């Protein structure tokens with residue numbers, strides 16, 4: 117069999133019986149049917165299912181052309197967005213690029229530095245980012261499906277002003293790329309007014325499922341990654357998720373097994389990685405599952421750790437604290453780079469027993485030892501193996517998690533495609549800011565502060 121992203125639950129065997137999997141299999145196949153027949157809750161947000169094989173080819177070509185232009189006329193690209201309009205692009209760029217992408221010499225990197233903003237409301241962060249941009253050439257990719265989200269809107273105002281001061285209104289307009297709804301929202305209206313090039317977040321694709329639309333693809337392409345290969349990988353993941361029987365269907369098995377553990381009291385899933393480049397894939401995954409499943413007082417709490425780093429902090433809790441969690445390890449089978457440990461004539465640091473071994477051999481030994489220790493500590497372990505770091509396997513990985521998430525949400529009995537809970541903080545913030553229309557809530561909240 118060719119190499120592919122795989123799911124393995126053999127280390128969770130003592131926590132889950134084959135009989136239980138058999139019971140859950142039927143429910144999982146029903147949930148899959150609800151998803152693919154588009155008969156479940158949230159069925160107007162299922163455009164992501166076919167995206168890898170059914171996307172706007174004309175827009176795809178425009179994305180590549182825009183990426184080329186940004187590469188040729190900008191030292192820096194600012195990617196403005198939050199949540200689903202941020203995390204997919206960052207996950208992909210950090211996963212696929214050099215670990216120190218932004219500080220590599222331009223003659224080596226050959227693509228613009230890429231910075232993300234509009235994902236917090238920190239004046240310090242924005243001011244410091246301005247310092248980094250300096251008076252260099254830059255472009256902006258403003259991403260917001262609704263076009264009204266406060267965090268990115270503020271960052272956009274700040275950097276649009278800087279861009280217009282540098283290039284004039286017309287010159288700035290040629291450096292602003294807006295990814296938003298095809299027709300509505302203030303970002304779309306502003307773009308039409310000012311003549312920005314626009315890209316579309318399809319109506320039927322929610323933010324957290326949008327990495328394979330222009331939302332993710334434009335910044336990813338600017339970084340120099342191959343977006344054709346990313347889509348090919350996603351298409352391979354889609355084929356496997358849609359066509360394989362349960363026994364060979366990794367996405368369905370993952371959905372089924374995490375729900376078995378949830379029903380047995382494991383209410384936290386920790387996504388663990390042993391490569392720093394995977395950190396933002398975990399952040400993307402947390403939004404995917406957190407917003408999709410955490411509702412109606414239900415859901416697994418999605419957490420993440422970077423290992424072995426966090427073994428020296430959170431490792432204690434995972435090994436020995438309250439027994440509420442299971443762990444899913446993302447294992448990068450072949451690392452991008454390899455280093456062999458040298459031998460020293462005098463073994464003062466006591467490391468000569470590792471001489472001739474690779475650093476990845478040590479990393480994998482740490483991983484395998486940790487899995488056994490955690491399993492012994494009553495933390496069931498799943499493993500998702502990514503054969504190597506490239507666009508194709510990342511596409512497969514994205515699709516694997518997205519499909520599993522849709523199925524898992526239906527297994528849980530929630531609408532995986534809405535996020536009503538996100539509105540609460542916004543209402544309070546708008547009231548406290550004095551936004552017109554929120555006067556009554558403002559009075560109430562001020563009394564409570």
Ligand SMILES: O=P(O)(O)OC[C@H]1O[C@](O)(CO)[C@@H](O)[C@@H]1O
Nearest residue numbers: 199200201260261262265323538
């Ligand atoms: O793309 P938008 O509309 O700015 O939304 C960004 C993010 O904000 C949320 O709507 C939550 O506030 C997320 O679901 C979404 O990914």
